[in-house]
Amino acid sequence: MSERKFKYVGTRPIRHDGVDKVTGRANFGADFDAPGMLHGALLRSPHAHARILSVDTRAAEAVAGVKAVLTGQELPKLQSMWMGGAEGGIDFRDIAENCLARDKVLYHGHAVAAVAATTPEIALQAARMIEVEYEELTPVLDLEAAVASDAPILHDDLQPIGATDPLPEGPTNIAGRVEFSRGDVDAGFAEADVVVEREFRTQMVHQGYIEPHACVARIGEDDQVVVWCTTQGGFAVKNYSAMVLQMDPAKIKVISSEIGGGFGGKTTIYLEPVAIALARKARRPVKMVMSREEVFRATGPTSGTIVRAELGAKRDGTLVAGRLSMFYEAGAYRGSPAGPGAMCAFGSYKIPNFYIEAHDVVVNKPKVAAYRAPGAPMSTFATESLVDELARELGLDPIEMRLHNAVDEGDQAPYGPVYGPIGLRETLEAARSHPHYKAPLGQNQGRGIACGFWFNAGMSSSANVSLHADGSAVVATGNPDIGGSRAAQAQMVSEELGIPVERVRPVVADTDSVGYTDMTGGSRVCFATGMAVIQASRDVVDQLRARAAQIWGVELDSVAWEDGRALPANGAEGDHEPLPIEELAQQMGRTGGPIVGKASLTAPMAGPGFATHLCDLEVDPETGASRVVRYTAIQDAGKAVHPGYVEGQYQGGSAQGIGWALNEEYIFDERGEMENPGFLDYRMPVASDLPMIDTVIVEVPNPLHPYGVRGVGETPIVPPLAAVANAMRGATGVRFTVLPMSPPRVLEAIDA
């Protein structure tokens, strides 16, 4: 790829939605009200596993102020229909029954019935008056219990998907299995001079977005539905809600609010079909907002896992064989990220012989949702811990060990494709020469290194770029902006049109106002939607050139576009004064009408994103408490459009990974009730827990994107679990294989 000089890409403009967000004007999910609106509330299951025998709503309906009551039986009964997907896949029957249970409740907190009333308090009070008769069943609360031969079965009709060879006959909780292999694993291990083997465990953790799920649904007299909601994908809310309610999707318009964090957790629906159904019954708009406790109990999280891992190397550090057997909790319904976890596990290294199998297992816990690089942090926790152990056993520097085995362009990824230009080696080299790697360690401190890989998604995107009469532009896309993507899109329009970023207004359009666009997820927005934005901008430029050609009376080919002006191409056409965009825009009514550039495309997979993280940890041997004292995240961005928000992704993903490694976990009692459904007891990192997080942006251009952009959002959460665990090994001498490495667990291990 030829080196392109950028004027706006790579700068750090102030985001266009920024002033609204620092002044409190920006409207998030719960900030919208509709006239005449009712408030919805849900009754949730007190059992983790039970059959619903009867639901009596009469007492609730009799409460003054109650306008509608809804049970799961009133929603259409759907047939199971599995749609595989990059980050786990979905079954609309499961989505429907997760919104409102029909015959069985499958986790503590599973929604059973809903009420719409004139105030939130009345709705909640009435919901609690709904009488549900349950037949309690034994809950299945961990992976080992779920796969035991005598395990209680969650779904009698569950058909395992995938590599089904060794799956049990008859009813099972194993919903699916994937496997990948290469070479001859047994021969590979026989060839190894050193083999390390461990079993790793992680618990369910939540995405932890600060904004709870919220929506307002309104039904018009013509049955047209409008939904305002916080989501990572307006089109997903529209299409999923239509499936759940068996409606024509054309009847649903979704207006995405500003979104207060998602990290994958807002790629599905919970409230929207319920609010639509309540609004339809009550003939009034209905607002639903989850409490934090509901968010913990009934949305997200990501899987708890068991990973049995084995890795072998020659004496010189060459990896020769790997074996992984993994189990991922799906929660109540199938669809854990076992697949992507397996695909990423050995993604960073040339390993001639490996075998990976991964199981998707249902348990009586909330249905998992996507969480930033779904599945990869857990499998990478295992593999990067083992690489560290091998380096220790062989007396090799952990960065040299990784460089020795790092994948390059032309190597085959474990899941099949051959890598194009990739930047893993560059991130390792940047780590080796970073001052962090040479900084002296204090007492009780240790240093950990880990690499991480995530593939990034392409998928479908649309964009419109419309010119205003003053030569400024508006760019409309269908992706809710979680982390500054609007600013990046405006920069791309600026780059193509040659106008300042402040002259471009980026907007998130509703689902009636822009072409179909897949979700904000898979690290795809800057890459794929960005590609649509660039194409749409180039469409505008072509139209501007055509207008100039018309004014000058020359061929289109004779007009060039540079710095926001039409110019004669290569001096081909005598003396024409350059025509600036302002002048062409002012004349557009007379020269052919308004100028609107359009693009819609399906982007290829975005190209792999690799990272190397360095973590220094200090452990207090008296209490087992640990503190990250130094942290550096190094990642290949391909091309950073807005480096400030790229760094922000690296820093934010690192912090989430540090929380996962050290403190965060779902704690369930023996009945399957989550015991820590609040921010006090579900301990996410706070400002005083962390140091500054240094970042290095490596740029190995991605040939699949016109500017070389790679997705950057997800890779940053892949290395930290192992980076922290490897630092803990250095600080304590103990190899931790169970997360989180919370103070009591650390104290117990170092005292042992």
Next chain:
Amino acid sequence: MPKTHVETTINGEPQEFLCEPSESLLAALRDGLGLTGTKEGCTTGDCGACSVMLDGRLVPSCMVLAPEAIGRSIETIEGVAQGDSLHPLQQKFLEHAALQCGVCTPGFIVAAKALLERNPDPSEEETRYWLAGNLCRCTGYDKIIRAVLDAAAEMREATA
């Protein structure tokens, strides 16, 4: 139950409203007065998204009853900018890209302003501990801390 009549001052303006005696100040601000810049993240006082100033003291408004506002003075995020002119903290949050999703931002700005009113020259550690009651899940806090320290420096210079 009869509603409570609350006369109070919000962002320097006299305000009155009716509320349930059990209603939180957060709910009164958001649902009653339409001041939705103050965010709800937890209603248990653990996330700081609903931070406001009550008679000059930083409080999570979810832990204050609306009737407690009677005769007192409240400052919310909507009162931080003066007309068209952003507070230095607001400006520095923008310049440092100290927000990603932005839902925690109002709470951070209200809390950071309270810090700088008390301590115009806080250390990084003091800033981290003061802001430990405000959760941000997007940024890892790095750019937030830098924005606050930079705003503090600029404000010191302006008053020097």
